[in-house]
Amino acid sequence: MTVVRYRNLLLFVFLAAIWGSAFMAIKAGxxxxPPVLFAALRYDIAAVFMLAYAVYVTDHWLPRTRAEWWLVVVGSVLLIAGYHIFLFVGETQTTSAAAAVIISLSPILTTTFARALLPSQRLTAAGVAGMVIALLGVAILARPDPANLLTEDVVAKGLVFLAAVSFSFGSVLTRRIDARLPIETMEAWSMLGGAILMHAVSLALPNESLGDIVWTNEGLLALAYLSLVASAIGFLIYFDLLERLGPVEINLVSYVAPIFAALSGFLFLQEGLDRYxxxxxxxxxxxxLLLKGRDIRTELLGTTQRDGSTD
Structure with a gap:
């Protein structure tokens, strides 16, 4: 294994660790x-750092065309605001590990939406089977009782599922918009727009105000971790690995992150991990694996061949 492969592997595991432990930090914070205000404050801070990074790495740090601004609107509404409102509210009544497992549906949902909405994509029989099996996994995790579907735990997991749907649908819609906006710029402005939207939602909700915040060292540490480590540093590593590994391999981080979510939830919050x-x-x-197995094999073979040519 080359030095580059070791570097990529270490960064991949580190990214999975900080994104997985972010679910624990959310639960702790x-x-x-208040959940929506917590999410908004997280992206107030993260947006500043990401915008500064976009200014540093690209001359195209400000959207210029109508299509580019539409890209930011979709990112703000679905990738940031929608995703985090559902996730943070959902995590009030479910564990870090359960939330991370449900969010691991995102690559599956993204592929499904892509093959439904993008003309160049087609959903195979194996893909349909993979989607159905994945949804069955969510049902096993949630264990809904037909006689009482509105228990707090089931509703919370349903909200986390909606977070995964929002992120996946937004990811596909951004691909339908004909705009050549650097990903760093798109992320920065989406974070800023999403933070503004979440503040607006928070203001409209009862029991959500600055006066409802309990200022403690633990809460500030959770906010700092989510803003600076999970968001700012995490996305920088993600951009780097996306360029080096490609979208198929980097999607696998969603399936390593729940391991770190469960470990951090157990170590810091004494959360249990049940068999469901x-x-x-x-x-x-x-x-x-059913949905993306062929893509994974192709990507891994291509990576192996590229690594074999340089030592």
């Missing part, structure tokens, strides 16, 4: 912050 969460994860991952 929700003890002190483990079973749900295994079923969802099986669905992912």
């Amino acid at each position: 929700l003890e002190f912050f 969460t483990v079973a749900g994860f295994l079923v969802i991952f099986t669905g992912f």
